[in-house]
Amino acid sequence: MKRRQSLWIGIFVVGLLISVAWSYSRYCRLRAAAAAGQADLRDCAQMASRIEKLSRRPTLASDHEKLATETTRLIEEAAKSAGISGDRLIRISPESPARLGETPYKEKPTGVLLKNVTLKQIVEFVHALLSGEHGLNAKSIRIAAPREQDTGEEWTAEIVLTYLVYDPAKPK
Amino acid sequence: MAIDTAAMRQTLDRLEALGVEVASICPTALLALWQAVHGRQLETDFVMLADGSRIETFRLSDSQVAAWHSTSDSPQEIARAVQADLLIRPVESASPRLILLGKLPKDVEFRLTQRIPLQIGRDEEASVVPAAAQAAMECLRKGRRAGWVDLRTDALAPQNVWKPLRGLVRAAVLLSISLTIVLTAAFCWKAWRYGKIADVCRDGQEAEFRKVYPNSRVPTNVRSRLKSELSRLAGLSGAGIDVPAQPNALENLRRLTAELPRAMRLRVLEMRMGTGGLLLEGQVRSHGDAEVIFQSLKRAGFGVEAPKTEHLVNGGVSFTIAGKLAEAAREGTSP
Numbered sequence: 288m289k290r291r292q293s294l295w296i297g298i299f300v301v302g303l304l305i306s307v308a309w310s311y312s313r314y315c316r317l318r319a320a321a322a323a324g325q326a327d328l329r330d331c332a333q334m335a336s337r338i339e340k341l342s343r344r345p346t347l348a349s350d351h352e353k354l355a356t357e358t359t360r361l362i363e364e365a366a367k368s369a370g371i372s373g374d375r376l377i378r379i380s381p382e383s384p385a386r387l388g389e390t391p392y393k394e395k396p397t398g399v400l401l402k403n404v405t406l407k408q409i410v411e412f413v414h415a416l417l418s419g420e421h422g423l424n425a426k427s428i429r430i431a432a433p434r435e436q437d438t439g440e441e442w443t444a445e446i447v448l449t450y451l452v453y454d455p456a457k458p459k
Numbered sequence: 460m461a462i463d464t465a466a467m468r469q470t471l472d473r474l475e476a477l478g479v480e481v482a483s484i485c486p487t488a489l490l491a492l493w494q495a496v497h498g499r500q501l502e503t504d505f506v507m508l509a510d511g512s513r514i515e516t517f518r519l520s521d522s523q524v525a526a527w528h529s530t531s532d533s534p535q536e537i538a539r540a541v542q543a544d545l546l547i548r549p550v551e552s553a554s555p556r557l558i559l560l561g562k563l564p565k566d567v568e569f570r571l572t573q574r575i576p577l578q579i580g581r582d583e584e585a586s587v588v589p590a591a592a593q594a595a596m597e598c599l600r601k602g603r604r605a606g607w608v609d610l611r612t613d614a615l616a617p618q619n620v621w622k623p624l625r626g627l628v629r630a631a632v633l634l635s636i637s638l639t640i641v642l643t644a645a646f647c648w649k650a651w652r653y654g655k656i657a658d659v660c661r662d663g664q665e666a667e668f669r670k671v672y673p674n675s676r677v678p679t680n681v682r683s684r685l686k687s688e689l690s691r692l693a694g695l696s697g698a699g700i701d702v703p704a705q706p707n708a709l710e711n712l713r714r715l716t717a718e719l720p721r722a723m724r725l726r727v728l729e730m731r732m733g734t735g736g737l738l739l740e741g742q743v744r745s746h747g748d749a750e751v752i753f754q755s756l757k758r759a760g761f762g763v764e765a766p767k768t769e770h771l772v773n774g775g776v777s778f779t780i781a782g783k784l785a786e787a788a789r790e791g792t793s794p
Contacts, residue, residue: 303639310646317653324660327682328667334685335667338692342671347697387703391694413709425708427733432726447733449705453694 348392348451349422352384358397361421362448366401369411377402384452391455396426401444406430409444422450460486460527464614471615480625481617483599484610488515488529490595493606495560495582496522503580504550505541509561510589518544524607532563534570541575554578560591708732711784715739718759723748728777736783737761742775749778756780 359379366376378400384393401409409430416423429445471481488508492515495506501522508515514537518526525548528540545555554576559568568579598605611617664681671685678684693699712732719725724744731738739756743749749766756763763782770776 303636303643306643307639307646310643310650314646314650314653317650317657321653321656321660324657324664328660328663331664331667331682331685334682334689335671338671338685338689341689341692341696341698344696344698346695347702348695350691350695390703391700392702410709410713417707417709424705426706427731427735428708428712429729429731429733430712430727431729446708451702451705453691455690455694 345420346422348453350453352393352395352452353450358448358450361416361419361423362397362399365412365415368415369408371401371404371408371412375401375403384454386454386456387451391453393452393454394426394449395452396447396449399444399446399448401446403433403441404444405440406442409442409446413446416448424449460608460610462610467610467615475618481611484615485595485599485606485608486610487592488517488527489524489606489608491560491591492517492524494591494595501558501582502556503558504555505544505557505577507537507557507559507561507563509559509563514563516540516544518548520548532567534567534574537567537571538574541577556580558582706734706784711737714759715756715761718755718761720751720755723751725752736781737763739780740778742771742777744775746770746776746778749776749780752778753780756782 358381362379363373363376366373376399378398380398380400382396382398384395386393401412404412409428413425413428417425426447426449427445428447431443431445433441433443467484471484474481488510491508492506495501496519499522501519503519506517506519508517509532512532514530514532516528516530516537517524518528526544528537528544530536530540541555541557550556556578558580560582571577572579595605661681665677668675668677668681668685672688712730715730715732715737719727725748726742727739728742729738729740739752743752746768749768753763753766761782761784763780766778766780768776768778
């Protein structure tokens with residue numbers, strides 16, 4: 288009888304201690320969660336505010352590599368607006384993107400070859416591409432007069448257009 | 460002093476079984492004597508406690524009990540005990556002094572003094588035996604000392620040393636249990652409060668997310684998602700990132716052509732403008748004209764080198780000017 292009583296008392300005491308330990312650990316866990324939640328809420332409010340501001344800013348780079356067809360379409364539209372007929376837009380050659388130094392950006396080049404176009408058409412063509420909100424840039428321009436035959440004001444132009452792709456390097 | 464512990468043990472066990480706590484075991488005579496002599500300087504050799512038919516005679520030495528003789532009320536027996544004690548511990552005076560507590564029959568007292576020349580005195584201040592023992596017990600109950608001897612030791616010692624403190628232990632245990640329950644309740648309540656705060660913060664985070672992305676599903680980890688979105692947007696807009704300058708070849712081409720002398724007869728065969736630098740090939744009338752173009756470009760800030768010229772068979776001079784885009788020319792860059 289006495290042993291059974293001692294056993295029940297022991298179970299009761301152990302149960303009490305377990306309940307205190309459990310409630311204390313829960314209290315500590317939720318206190319940390321509340322503190323972290325408050326800090327996270329402050330951070331989230333600040334980040335949301337900055338995101339709103341940044342969303343209104345013009346983009347400098349694309350967040351993905353544009354499809355070749357998209358770039359080609361832009362080039363064709365620019366050529367059309369510059370009065371360059373399709374047979375003078377000789378070549379469009381997308382190249383592989385290359386990382387710009389240690390930056391999180393990659394540069395995606397696309398070569399364009401125009402033949403028998405005037406200087407005015409070249410300038411309008413490039414300007415049309417650069418003035419749009421596509422983030423395109425003329426990295427290099429080579430303008431050459433055909434030597435074999437004198438075509439007056441008509442030139443051959445090799446233009447390398449580029450745009451930036453935001454692509455941070457994956458941590459190793 | 461010795462007692463029969465086996466018999467006393469049985470008595471103790473019975474008392475304890477009935478829930479009686481025995482704090483100490485003291486002979487009644489010793490308790491009464493303690494009450495009579497404690498804290499007093501009695502000028503006596505013997506103290507006699509007369510309580511009914513039993514006579515307790517104590518030999519004192521410096522107010523301490525030196526011997527205890529328990530006898531019947533027979534004068535001969537009492538006298539033998541006193542005489543035996545005097546043989547062991549003789550007194551200086553011819554007639555030993557004795558203080559009587561309680562009531563000794565007159566004839567016993569007379570016959571005793573006939574046998575031994577005792578100076579018998581009576582302590583008027585001392586209580587009678589039962590009352591003195593009762594007073595001594597009260598002292599014991601209050602935790603004070605009430606005698607020279609406590610037989611509640613060794614074989615008669617309490618089997619459970621905590622038993623006398625049972626009340627205190629019980630109170631402490633109850634207090635501990637109450638405290639534990641209160642603590643558990645307090646932790647649970649505080650945890651519930653913190654849980655509510657965490658919920659409110661989570662709702663706040665979701666509201667912040669919906670504010671900027673109203674049509675998107677709220678992710679599990681809002682902070683992480685907003686952080687990655689912020690990082691992405693900062694990257695796309697170039698905010699806070701050192702974006703390398705992108706040379707605008709069209710602008711540099713415009714600058715180059717603007718610097719070519721208007722009045723000079725000049726035929727351009729090739730113009731190249733890019734990150735590698737610039738190249739201008741053409742034909743002019745003379746070597747000097749090529750030099751003029753070179754100087755003009757140099758003044759404009761292009762880092763050009765001196766022109767290479769070559770006289771043509773059919774007249775005129777071909778020239779090549781190459782160089783780098785100097786700082787002034789780099790103004791035509793886009794971030």
